[in-house]
Amino acid sequence: MEGKVLHYFAGGNTAKGFYSLYDSNFQHLDRLFILKGGPGTGKSTFMKKIGQIWNLRGFDTEYLHCSSDNDSIDGVIIPKLKVGVVDGTAPHVIEPKAPGAIEDYVNLGEAWDSNLLSQKKDAILSLNAKINEAFHSAYSCFGDALRIHDSLEKIYIENMDFAKADELAENLIEQFFGSLSLNKTSTVVHRYLGAATPKGAVDFVPNLTGELGKRYFIKGRAGTGKSTLLKKLAQSAEAKGLDVEVYHCGFDPNSLDMLIFREIGIAIFDSTAPHEYFPERTGDEIIDMYDLLVTPGTDEKYADEIENLSTQYKNKMTEGISCLSQAKSVHDELEKYYIDAMDFSIVDRINGKIIEEIDKIEGKFL
Numbered sequence: 001m002e003g004k005v006l007h008y009f010a011g012g013n014t015a016k017g018f019y020s021l022y023d024s025n026f027q028h029l030d031r032l033f034i035l036k037g038g039p040g041t042g043k044s045t046f047m048k049k050i051g052q053i054w055n056l057r058g059f060d061t062e063y064l065h066c067s068s069d070n071d072s073i074d075g076v077i078i079p080k081l082k083v084g085v086v087d088g089t090a091p092h093v094i095e096p097k098a099p100g101a102i103e104d105y106v107n108l109g110e111a112w113d114s115n116l117l118s119q120k121k122d123a124i125l126s127l128n129a130k131i132n133e134a135f136h137s138a139y140s141c142f143g144d145a146l147r148i149h150d151s152l153e154k155i156y157i158e159n160m161d162f163a164k165a166d167e168l169a170e171n172l173i174e175q176f177f178g179s180l181s182l183n184k185t186s187t188v189v190h191r192y193l194g195a196a197t198p199k200g201a202v203d204f205v206p207n208l209t210g211e212l213g214k215r216y217f218i219k220g221r222a223g224t225g226k227s228t229l230l231k232k233l234a235q236s237a238e239a240k241g242l243d244v245e246v247y248h249c250g251f252d253p254n255s256l257d258m259l260i261f262r263e264i265g266i267a268i269f270d271s272t273a274p275h276e277y278f279p280e281r282t283g284d285e286i287i288d289m290y291d292l293l294v295t296p297g298t299d300e301k302y303a304d305e306i307e308n309l310s311t312q313y314k315n316k317m318t319e320g321i322s323c324l325s326q327a328k329s330v331h332d333e334l335e336k337y338y339i340d341a342m343d344f345s346i347v348d349r350i351n352g353k354i355i356e357e358i359d360k361i362e363g364k365f366l
Contacts, residue, residue, distance in 0.1 A: 003060040004211075005051070007204040009192040010064045011074060011092050012250045013324060015146035017139045018091040019253040024190040025064065025077065026084055026094070030102060031361060033354050034088035037108030040335035041342060043087045044072035046351045050085055051076040053355070054362075067195035067250070068135075069328060070202065081361050085354065106354065111346035112338060120337050127334040134327035141320030142196065145313050146252055152309045153223030155302050159295040165225045168292060169232045176233065176266060182241030188234075193247040193257035194275050198328040200321055201250070201274035208247075208260065209267040213283050217271035220289030221299075226270045229289075230256040233268065237261055251317075 010021045026032055035043045044066070051061045051073075064075035064086070075086035088094045088105070096103040117124065194203030209215050218226050227249070234256070237244050247258035247269070258269030268287075271277045279286060290299075299306065 001058055003055045003058050005055060005060070005207075006062045007065060007207045008062070008247075009067055009195040009204075009250065011067055012192050012195045012248075012253065013067050013135070013138060013142070013320075014196075014253050015139070015142040015251055016253055018135070020092055021190045021192065021248065021253075022064070022075070022086065022092055022094060024188075025062075025075075026086070027189075028082060028187070029077070029084045030082040031084070031357075032094070032103045033083075033085045033106050033357075034094050034096070034103055035085065035106050035108060036088055038089070038112070038338045039331060040338035041108040041111065042344065042347050042351075043089075043108065044069075044074075046347075046354075047073050047076040047085050047087070049351075050078075050355070050358070054078050054081070054358070057362075059362075065195070065202075065204075067192075067197050068324065069331070070197050070199045078358070081358065081365065083358055083361055104357075106350060108347060108350060110350065111343045113341045113343070116341040117337065124334065124337055127330055130330045131327050131334070134323050134330065138196075138320045138323035138327065141316050141323060142251065145316035145320065148309055148313045148316060149222055149252075152221075152306065152313065155306065156221045156223035156290075156294055156298065159298045160224060160293050161295075162225075164293050165229070165289075168287075169229050172229070172233060172268075172287075173236045176261070176264070177236060177240055177242070180240055180242075180264070182263075184241045186238040186241050187243040188238055188246060189244075190246045190248060192250045192253075193269065195250040196317070196321060196324060198321070198325040203250075203275045205258070205269065205275060205277060208245075208258075209269075212260070212262070212267045213265040214267070215279075215284050216266070216268035217277060217279060217284065217286045218269060218289060219271060219286055221272075221294070224289035224294060226272075226289055227255040227257070230259050230268065230270075234259055 010025050012019050037043060051063055055061045059078050059080055062077040063073045066072040066074045074092055075084060077084040086094060194201055220226055234244050234246055242261050242263055245260035246256060249255040249257045258267065260267045
């Protein structure tokens with residue numbers, strides 16, 4: 001029987017630039033293979049192969065998706081074996097805790113023809129400069145969008161009942177956890193609910209919440225306390241010893257968009273655009289922050305200002321996504337130089353050694 005597969009982002013193209021949460025997801029691993037090498041050296045293809053091999057053997061696996069390339073992954077984890085493989089090239093540079101003891105560096109550069117690449121040096125440098133410029137432009141657009149979003153939030157914050165917001169949080173804490181207290185230290189991992197990618201906003205909410213019995217869909221507007229509510233729930237769960245999956249906002253990493261408490265089968269998430277979902281099965285429930293906490297008529301009273309800010313925000317996000325798409329297009333050109341310079345028989349040999357190492361680790365569990 002095949003294992004389960006979880007899909008998520010651990011790195012994001014955000015209003016704060018590229019923001020990594022990789023370390024949080026690798027913290028409990030005993031072995032981490034860090035792949036080094038240029039674009040087009042087969043890192044993503046190999047990591048997918050690792051996931052497929054052990055998934056078919058019945059092991060649950062986790063795919064860490066790439067926010068800059070919709071078809072690639074940046075890492076794969078086999079939780080039961082406490083093993084992971086990750087792309088350790090910029091921008092997701094991994095800081096080792098115990099090099100050699102936990103982390104192993106794998107140099108795929110052994111497989112390329114340096115003489116051939118040196119002949120293309122000027123072209124490679126030019127393409128890298130274009131990629132960096134495109135990402136810089138994207139982050140600038142997202143930063144502008146965040147400032148616009150802050151102005152939109154201000155409208156609702158000034159018309160919100162914070163006493164009711166506190167009461168709502170306390171009620172949900174009691175409803176979710178009651179007197180529950182587990183005699184263990186909580187395990188907390190940080191990820192992203194979704195990400196801005198070259199193809200627009202992408203999330204894996206259906207995959208991540210698919211087997212949970214209870215899902216709470218938070219509706220509302222910008223600034224209606226969704227993230228604050230989630231932070232209070234996460235803090236309470238951690239104090240009670242529950243494991244918590246904390247999913248940050250792919251646009252603003254300081255905000256939270258989803259929590260999952262797998263031990264009690266509950267997910268609660270911001271279900272507004274661009275990750276808007278609606279109840280579709282028994283156990284799904286809506287929590288409407290606007291209806292519960294905001295002065296009635298606020299939407300109507302500030303309709304023109306809200307529409308203007310919303311349009312500005314959408315335009316800036318669209319511009320940023322276009323920059324990511326441009327970066328991806330140039331990156332594809334860059335990959336061709338490396339693909340042409342690679343001896344993939346050497347890559348296969350290197351990859352084979354990693355598979356052998358993971359096989360040995362699996363053998364200890366049998």
